[in-house]
Amino acid sequence: MNSRPALAPARSVDEYRATVAELLRPAGPRPVRQVAPGAALHALLAADVHSPLELPVFRxxxxxxxxxxxxxxxxxxxxxxxxxxxxxxxxxxxxxxxxxxxxxxxxxxxxxxxxxxxxxxxxxxxxxxxxxxxxxxxxxxxxEAGTDVRRGDLLVPAGTRLAPRHVAALAAVGLVTVPVVAPVRAAVLTTGDELMPAGVPLRPGTIYNSNGAALAAALTDNGAEVVSVAHSTDDHGEFRALLGAAVAAADVVLTSGGVSQGDFEVVKEVLGPLGGVFGAVAVQPGGPQGYTVVDGVPVLSFPGNPVSTAVSFEVFARPVLRELAGLPPVPEQWLALRDPIRSPAGKRQYLRGALTAAGVRVVAGPGSHLVAGMARADALVEIPEAVTELPAGAVVRVWSL
Amino acid sequence: MNSRPALAPARSVDEYRATVAELLRPAGPRPVRQVAPGAALHALLAADVHSPLELPVFRxxxxxxxxxxxxxxxxxxxxxxxxxxxxxxxxxxxxxxxxxxxxxxxxxxxxxxxxxxxxxxxxxxxxxxxxxxxxxxxxxxxxEAGTDVRRGDLLVPAGTRLAPRHVAALAAVGLVTVPVVAPVRAAVLTTGDELMPAGVPLRPGTIYNSNGAALAAALTDNGAEVVSVAHSTDDHGEFRALLGAAVAAADVVLTSGGVSQGDFEVVKEVLGPLGGVFGAVAVQPGGPQGYTVVDGVPVLSFPGNPVSTAVSFEVFARPVLRELAGLPPVPEQWLALRDPIRSPAGKRQYLRGALTAAGVRVVAGPGSHLVAGMARADALVEIPEAVTELPAGAVVRVWSL
Missing domain, CATH: 2.170.190.11 (Molybdopterin biosynthesis moea protein, domain 3.)
Known part of the structure; x- marks a missing residue:
């Protein structure tokens, strides 16, 4: 995770997705973790496992x-x-x-x-x-001894997603641990003076923090292991301290907020001097993006609007995280739009859609604050950069959420 | 989980499956657990959640x-x-x-x-x-305030399997907890003097315990929450003590071993006097079965051969556990046999099969000890009670593992 490609302004979605993939893919072989068979359910076996003994052990x-x-x-x-x-x-x-x-x-x-x-x-x-x-x-x-498996036989091949029957076989031959692909360890660090934790009454001007829980859930859902979820105010010292803790514990850090053109952009202000690359990606929502490599750990900085954060994860982080976890790619399909849409020129737009028998319906406006509306969606509708409007019935690419 | 149907000898697979389902289904409404939105990923929402505030909270x-x-x-x-x-x-x-x-x-x-x-x-x-x-x-x-969701609007309906986008919406409205269907809490208790834990050299006559890890993995894989995995020798006092601990912590206890016709059948000997019903079910493998209700908690007693244990779980416990977890039923299909098979009269046989483009291939013999062979299978091939042999090409019912 050491390469540092440069982020040009108004970079395309495809270019930035490739940058993020390059940042997150480990330089060497994928890290391996030794776990007990009983703790290995659903993990990806990292190497062929041969039987250390024969089964039955005795007649x-x-x-x-x-x-x-x-x-x-x-x-x-x-x-x-x-x-x-x-x-x-x-x-x-x-x-x-x-x-x-x-x-x-x-x-x-x-x-x-x-x-x-x-x-x-x-x-x-x-x-x-x-x-x-x-x-x-x-x-x-x-x-008879050895009629189930002989010593040295291939018991479970590398790349197997371990199901209960594999756990049974690995335990039956007495293995203390088996090598599995280590999940990507991810830390989440949300920012913003206006974000309050649940249970605290809102002061005027503040809202509840949804990005911490949402990013943690999205990471878990895509095979990463969430090692910490923290929140920083816009105070530089606090952000720097929490960032240090996140970088020490994780293979990748996701931040939200503090990356756009405002006067109080803590993420950009702290990470810029550390070599952070911040700029605009030609996407809506989710335009302002940034990345930094801190002590060898990639830090991806997403914008803070809840829908921008979620779409940033879906578009830039999810594909490579699934690849690293050995999960199948995000399902895509081509469907007819049920309603006409408009889209900004020069930006790839992702609208929230609901799949229906008659095609895909847009369920929330393009506003990047419509987090409740996103709960009614089960897909992202992709509108290419060059398209500014489409009639009902036009066929578009749709990504399952 | 209070009903106590009687287990007649040589009961059919379908009858005993119904008995197990009746034992495991709660008498009243499904238990609900309150969890933070950030801990609710993949849970089943137990009630409609209405928004306690409007979003945006302010203009x-x-x-x-x-x-x-x-x-x-x-x-x-x-x-x-x-x-x-x-x-x-x-x-x-x-x-x-x-x-x-x-x-x-x-x-x-x-x-x-x-x-x-x-x-x-x-x-x-x-x-x-x-x-x-x-x-x-x-x-x-x-x-404008309230343009995403209004106070009292339905935010996420009951029965939703919570995805990251639902977690985001539930967190955004500041909910401290949300009601989700509580998973079935399950305890595993394996038995047998001959079972050794991994890492211990085998003495003559002993084998490694695979049933503990295998049952725990199967439970987890089907939406249950494993609260303990323990092993008892054939000592009555030890089994009684471990059973008491399991019953105190769980909604259902699964035991393995100690249920057949031998001289040292600790499970049958301890649970029989507590009202346990033990007998033969017309199935191969997995014939000897038993159940007991201890302090209101159903205890399902499977035979101890690793394949018998696994097939018992698949056939009797898995369907109702998936129902209780709100998971889709076990996928079944009808496929052509690639090889001829024989089957005992009067028993439903489950063979381990591998799905191929040309139909289903039987990958391990019928022996209930072939636990390594089961790792190569991805399906159970069901042979009806009345069938004693089938030619290659015969169409059989196949259950995905």
């Missing part, structure tokens, strides 16, 4: 019954002396005496010399002897 | 620029006296003096009397006055 009984030689029960009924009882978990170094039987539980070792198991249903016993009413052939109800 | 500026009366800039260029600066988060109780302008940042309140905002790009200022080069109409770049 064992598939039934509750009697281990014996098949030749002892060729003619039935027949009564054999009982030479012992083996529970699951018992050791079975003693070979079977010739012509005798050993009582075995399911999963118990079958002693050397025995070559089949007669199920308990086909027997009766007085505790000293067992009478077998139906014979069995060599190998019946005996699970 | 504010959509741009960095100058709030003024549109009539003051009908003719441009024009120079107006500057009456102050309003940052985002500032209060704006002072009305705009007639014929003046106030500098405003994006999101800052627009003072009473101002009716439009001129973007900073269309102005120049010496700090005392501002010169406007392009006029604006009434309402331009002003976000």
């Amino acid at each position: 064992n009984s598939a039934m509750d019954g009697y281990a014996l030689r098949a030749e002892s029960v060729l003619v039935t009924p027949v009564t054999l002396p009982l030479a012992g009882v083996l529970a699951a978990g018992a050791d079975a170094l003693q070979p079977l005496p010739a012509g005798a039987a050993v009582k075995v539980m399911t999963g118990a070792p079958v002693p050397p010399g025995a070559d089949c198991v007669v199920p308990v249903e086909d027997t009766s016993s007085d505790g000293e002897t067992v009478t077998v009413s139906r014979g069995r052939g060599v190998g019946e109800f005996v699970r | 504010n500026s959509a741009m960095d620029g100058y709030a003024l009366r549109a009539e003051s800039v009908l003719v441009t260029p024009v120079t107006l006296p500057l009456a102050g600066v309003l940052a985002a988060g500032a209060d704006a109780l002072q009305p705009l003096p007639a014929g003046a302008a106030v500098k405003v940042m994006t999101g800052a309140p627009v003072p009473p009397g101002a009716d439009c905002v001129v973007p900073v790009e269309d102005t120049s200022s010496d700090g005392e006055t501002v010169t406007v080069s392009r006029g604006r109409g009434v309402g331009e770049f002003v976000r």
Whole structure:
């Protein structure tokens, strides 16, 4: 995450998306984390896992019954002396005496010399002897060692998204940990004197902070691991301190607010002198964007309007985060507009849309403050830079939210 | 979870699945949990959420620029006296003096009397006055209070699976918590003297415990919340103590092992006297099954072979757990068998299959110990009770794992 491409003013969406991808993709191999099989559900296996042992580990009984030689029960009924009882978990170094039987539980070792198991249903016993009413052939109800997997066999291949059945197999061979692709660790840092936490009555001029929860949710939803969510006022010292903590803990930091043309732009003012690149991207909403590499960690700075923040994440961060998490790309489709739309010249516009059987309906105005309206949307409608208006029925590219 | 249907011997798969569903479905309404919007991602909203306030909370500026009366800039260029600066988060109780302008940042309140905002790009200022080069109409770049959502409006309807955009809207209206459907709390209790934890060298006759990790993963994968995973030897006192802890913490307890016809069946021996119902279900693998209601909590007792445990979960527990979590049903399809198969009369058999373009291939033998083989499967192939053999090409029901 060390490259530092320059951000030209009014850069295109595609150029800036490529810049963000370059910033977030690790320079070397993807980081790997060792986790217990029981904690690896839904993780992406980072390397082929070969079995360190064979399964079954030892020859064992598939039934509750009697281990014996098949030749002892060729003619039935027949009564054999009982030479012992083996529970699951018992050791079975003693070979079977010739012509005798050993009582075995399911999963118990079958002693050397025995070559089949007669199920308990086909027997009766007085505790000293067992009478077998139906014979069995060599190998019946005996699970031979190594018939499920042999030592060194490929158990689960690299790149597998681990499901419960993989967890079962990895645990069954006794692995303490397995290597999985480490999720991108992400920190969220919202800014702005006007943002209040939930539960605090709003003073005039203030609003509730939704960007912290929204960015954390979006990161989690796309395979990243959120290591911190913090908020800074527009005070430079506070922002600098919280930024330092975020950079120390994360592989990428997302900030919101403080990047446009106003008089109090804490993000731009602190990160600019640290090499931050701030400028306009030809997109609506979400035009003002910035990035900085701080101590090797990329910091992406989104604008603060809730819809601008969300669209910035969707358009610039989500594709590369899904790639790094091994998740499928964001689904796109081409659909008919149900209503005519207008769009600014020279900017790619993303409208919030709702998918219907008859095409996509625009559900909120273009205003970047319409965060409640966005909750009714399930897609982003993409209007290309050169287009300024489209009639109902025009076919547009739609990205699922 | 209080009903206690009786388990007849050799009960059918469909009957026992219905019994398990009846045991797990809560008697009253589904339990609800209050969680912060930021912790509610992917949860199922339990009730309609109406907005407790309007958004925007107050009339504010959509741009960095100058709030003024549109009539003051009908003719441009024009120079107006500057009456102050309003940052985002500032209060704006002072009305705009007639014929003046106030500098405003994006999101800052627009003072009473101002009716439009001129973007900073269309102005120049010496700090005392501002010169406007392009006029604006009434309402331009002003976000009126309540235009996104009004107090009392439906913000997110009950039954919504919460996505990041819903989290954003719920946080934006300042909600401290939202009601979501509480996940089923599940405890896992494996049994058996022969099961060893990972990292411990195997003594002869012992194997690694895979059922704990596998059941926990399967529960999580189907929307339950795993509150504990424990293992008991076949010692009655130990099992009783661990069972008590599990029942105290969970809405449902899953046990593995100790339910068949052997001499050391701790689960059956302890739970039988507590009203447990144990018997055979006409299924392979997974025939021996049991259930008990302990202190009002259903305890489902699966057999201990890893594949039997996994198939028991898939067939009996997974459907109702998905229903309770509001997840879509297990996907089923009808596919051609690529190989001939045999199946025991009178039992429904579930074979492990792999989906291919040419149909479903059976990837592991029917043995209930083939846990590594199950990792290569992505489906269960269902063979009806009355069928004893099928040729290649026969169409069978297949459940996705």
